[in-house]
Amino acid sequence: MINLPITTDHIHTTLTAYLDEHPEEKPGLAAVLDLVDSGADLTARSEFRGHATAGAILAGPDGRILHVHHLALDKWLLPGGHLEGVDDALLEAALRELTEETGIPADAVTTVTHRPVHIDVHPIPANDAKGEPDHQHIDFRFLFRTTADIGQLQAEEVTGAAWRDADAIGDRTLRQRVAQALR
Numbered sequence: 001m002i003n004l005p006i007t008t009d010h011i012h013t014t015l016t017a018y019l020d021e022h023p024e025e026k027p028g029l030a031a032v033l034d035l036v037d038s039g040a041d042l043t044a045r046s047e048f049r050g051h052a053t054a055g056a057i058l059a060g061p062d063g064r065i066l067h068v069h070h071l072a073l074d075k076w077l078l079p080g081g082h083l084e085g086v087d088d089a090l091l092e093a094a095l096r097e098l099t100e101e102t103g104i105p106a107d108a109v110t111t112v113t114h115r116p117v118h119i120d121v122h123p124i125p126a127n128d129a130k131g132e133p134d135h136q137h138i139d140f141r142f143l144f145r146t147t148a149d150i151g152q153l154q155a156e157e158v159t160g161a162a163w164r165d166a167d168a169i170g171d172r173t174l175r176q177r178v179a180q181a182l183r
Helices: 008-021 023-037 090-102 172-181
Strands: 051-059 065-070 075-077 080-082 109-111 118-124 135-146 158-164
Touching (some): 008 090, 023 118, 051 090, 065 090, 090 135, 135 172
Parallel strands (some): 051 135
Antiparallel strands (some): 051 065, 051 080, 065 158, 109 135
């Protein structure tokens, strides 16, 4: 098991601050709070009841949002992924994933808010090649802006990238929050 600088306390603090700001989401995130309160290590990729991931919503100068085509899931998604040992905070993990997947340099990206704009829990199908059963990702999503264009894609994970209208964001709550934050 890899010990990450991101701690369960950091995840708990981020989650509770988010729920203080969005109390209407407490029922949907109750299972995540229960996992944290029971001592589950959400930083561990081997925690299949649910583990933390970090996502990035990147807005270009025209307000369009960057989407990437994810190789393993064969879907257009927002950039993001698993936590790694170099990450000191969820926000940093989201920025690292964004730059790795899209080739956009970190110094060309600005953070819109230091708190997640959204936390999403979604199922991930089993991956026999990695020995992973069906499991849950708890995706802490952060909002960024850039004037840069797409760089060298991370070919191992991403097969394409495209700027899409904010209406292309599938989750209604996330779409509304992004639109409000970008006004």
